[in-house]
Amino acid sequence: MKIVKQSLEEQAADYIREMIVNGVIGMGEKIIESKLSKDLELSRSTLRMALNTLSHEGLVVQKPYVGWHVFTVSEQDLWELYNLRVAIECQAASMAAEKATEKDKIELRLIFDEFCNLCSSEKLNMASVCHKDFELHRKVVEISKSLKFLKMYDQIANQLKIYIKITHHDYDLSESGFSHSGIVDAICDGDKNKAWLESKQNITTFTDLCLKEKY
Numbered sequence: 344m345k346i347v348k349q350s351l352e353e354q355a356a357d358y359i360r361e362m363i364v365n366g367v368i369g370m371g372e373k374i375i376e377s378k379l380s381k382d383l384e385l386s387r388s389t390l391r392m393a394l395n396t397l398s399h400e401g402l403v404v405q406k407p408y409v410g411w412h413v414f415t416v417s418e419q420d421l422w423e424l425y426n427l428r429v430a431i432e433c434q435a436a437s438m439a440a441e442k443a444t445e446k447d448k449i450e451l452r453l454i455f456d457e458f459c460n461l462c463s464s465e466k467l468n469m470a471s472v473c474h475k476d477f478e479l480h481r482k483v484v485e486i487s488k489s490l491k492f493l494k495m496y497d498q499i500a501n502q503l504k505i506y507i508k509i510t511h512h513d514y515d516l517s518e519s520g521f522s523h524s525g526i527v528d529a530i531c532d533g534d535k536n537k538a539w540l541e542s543k544q545n546i547t548t549f550t551d552l553c554l555k556e557k558y
Contacts, residue, residue, distance in 0.1 A: 355385055355393035363402050363413055364504050365470050374403065374411040400501055424506045427499060428546050431492055432480055436526055436542035438487035440535040447486045448531045454479050455527045458520035472516045473508045479523055510547040
């Protein structure tokens with residue numbers, strides 16, 4: 344049995360992180376320390392340590408004389424996240440097609456099947472779809488066997504989750520799972536060139552993303 348011990352600071356950071364990623368606290372929204380510390384039944388000092396942790400992840404910012412705010416995504420942020428996704432995920436998919444073991448393929452297929460089943464369910468919602476979407480893409484990076492890629496991916500995981508959520512606006516969620524079939528098939532077939540191309544096509548282009556944000 345594995346026992347995981349977390350400090351109050353870590354638990355608070357986890358709780359606030361989930362609220363931000365799931366959109367409960369919106370981008371640009373001000374965080375009222377007194378209210379949040381009361382809601383979480385934590386001291387202000389513990390809450391501030393948790394917020395400092397999240398600031399290092401880029402999820403919150405502290406503005407002088409104003410206080411804490413949830414980060415906002417600028418056009419530059421979108422451009423950087425888009426290009427990071429293309430660079431890491433496309434290359435990882437190509438490498439995964441070459442290095443995937445039978446166990447890797449089974450696990451990838453399982454996540455894909457769960458994704459498709461989720462998208463065909465009646466209780467479909469944005470949060471669950473985006474969570475499973477990220478899980479599948481992270482699995483591809485993991486299968487690439489590149490520890491550096493995986494470390495980089497995990498470092499920007501929360502921004503990527505929010506990016507994925509943004510790209511799903513005005514999108515048919517029921518088709519989200521099936522839209523990954525090309526990536527999964529290419530990796531399982533060992534076709535590295537197709538895996539790279541399918542991964543690239545699956546990522547919403549920067550231009551399309553900006554149009555979604557504008558309109």
